[in-house]
Amino acid sequence: MKKGTFLLETLSSCSVCLSMDIIPFCEVAAKTVGVYSSKAFCNSCGSIFANKRPSFQWALKNLYTSEPPSNITSGIEQRRIDRYLNIGQVLSNLSIGKKLLDIGSGTGIGLIGFEQLGFDVTGLEPDGRSTALKMHPKIKIINSTIEEFNKKSIEKYDIITLIHVLEHIYNPRDLVEELKGKLHEGGLLYIELPNVENFRFPDIAHVAHVNYFSFKSLTQMLEEFSFSAIVQIYAKTNHFGDVHLGEVFQQKSQNGIAALPGKMKGSVRNNPVDYLRFAPFIKGRCRYVKIITDDVSQSINNYQNYNIKMENESVLIFKDEKVISKFRILLIQFLNNPIFFFKMLLRKFNGTISRDKNFLKFKFVNLKPK
Numbered sequence: 311m312k313k314g315t316f317l318l319e320t321l322s323s324c325s326v327c328l329s330m331d332i333i334p335f336c337e338v339a340a341k342t343v344g345v346y347s348s349k350a351f352c353n354s355c356g357s358i359f360a361n362k363r364p365s366f367q368w369a370l371k372n373l374y375t376s377e378p379p380s381n382i383t384s385g386i387e388q389r390r391i392d393r394y395l396n397i398g399q400v401l402s403n404l405s406i407g408k409k410l411l412d413i414g415s416g417t418g419i420g421l422i423g424f425e426q427l428g429f430d431v432t433g434l435e436p437d438g439r440s441t442a443l444k445m446h447p448k449i450k451i452i453n454s455t456i457e458e459f460n461k462k463s464i465e466k467y468d469i470i471t472l473i474h475v476l477e478h479i480y481n482p483r484d485l486v487e488e489l490k491g492k493l494h495e496g497g498l499l500y501i502e503l504p505n506v507e508n509f510r511f512p513d514i515a516h517v518a519h520v521n522y523f524s525f526k527s528l529t530q531m532l533e534e535f536s537f538s539a540i541v542q543i544y545a546k547t548n549h550f551g552d553v554h555l556g557e558v559f560q561q562k563s564q565n566g567i568a569a570l571p572g573k574m575k576g577s578v579r580n581n582p583v584d585y586l587r588f589a590p591f592i593k594g595r596c597r598y599v600k601i602i603t604d605d606v607s608q609s610i611n612n613y614q615n616y617n618i619k620m621e622n623e624s625v626l627i628f629k630d631e632k633v634i635s636k637f638r639i640l641l642i643q644f645l646n647n648p649i650f651f652f653k654m655l656l657r658k659f660n661g662t663i664s665r666d667k668n669f670l671k672f673k674f675v676n677l678k679p680k
Contacts, residue, residue, distance in 0.1 A: 317365035329354035336514040336599040355527035360520035394423030407468025414475035505555040
């Protein structure tokens with residue numbers, strides 16, 4: 311049973327760059343409350359963001375319940391430790407200091423990777439999923455939001471990490487502003503999140519993800535708060551999975567960018583964005599997709615009954631069985647973009663028989679001007 315009165319927030323400007331030059335292209339509605347999620351493309355910065363979303367307080371009570379504690383030895387948590395080791399090795403080459411604050415730590419198990427590399431680690435997580443870390447007393451987990459933590463603590467850090475957090479934050483600009491005061495001068499901020507280039511049909515209905523950044527939009531937003539991008543990391547969460555957007559930023563000193571202890575070679579990448587190109591489901595079909603379901607849910611995997619309407623197209627009725635629904639989604643993706651479809655299948659097949667060298671060691675490039 312849902313708690314409290316449902317409230318819908320509507321944005322008329324981009325949550326990333328504040329531009330009003332936006333194009334709504336999809337929405338999710340429930341028979342109980344009407345439209346409860348809508349996503350729009352920003353013509354100015356190339357981001358996709360939720361221009362309609364449940365109020366944050368309502369979402370906390372109804373959509374984001376705490377998950378049970380994780381098992382450190384599980385496959386997903388072992389991969390998480392490997393990922394953090396990968397990230398930590400890059401950060402170790404960039405920062406002389408080792409005092410690290412991780413925002414939105416979740417289970418916190420990934421922080422073991424940072425700790426193994428000698429970082430003095432503190433994790434910040436509002437819920438209680440980090441109980442599995444009791445066997446690691448060197449890793450401090452504080453159950454708090456960044457706003458509450460800032461009011462109580464005056465500590466500063468050499469490095470702050472936001473690993474798959476910023477896509478969930480309703481006001482990303484406010485969070486970055488909060489973090490400025492927690493870094494030492496010249497400190498590093500690492501942000502990792504889904505790349506807007508990987509936006510696909512399930513993301514339309516993913517209510518928990520309210521921001522999809524491009525390389526351009528993330529870099530420009532951080533520039534506004536006196537951060538400069540110095541390294542791009544091509545991070546993954548799974549073998550042969552999507553390449554996520556990972557960037558290391560450095561807080562500018564009064565005299566510009568502080569000097570780094572090492573040299574790293576590479577070149578800047580530029581990722582142009584076209585939202586129709588990133589959603590195979592709607593490519594060549596229509597410019598607006600509407601999903602209708604029985605009640606408000608966090609993602610399409612939670613839906614019991616739903617159908618999909620496409621502007622200027624016939625209605626596709628999906629039966630109750632999820633297997634049938636997922637099969638039809640795959641069929642539509644194949645018809646719209648067969649090349650992408652077979653690449654996706656090949657990636658899944660490779661993941662079952664081999665290990666991905668680009669997951670075992672993340673690639674990175676230097677973005678700092680010469």
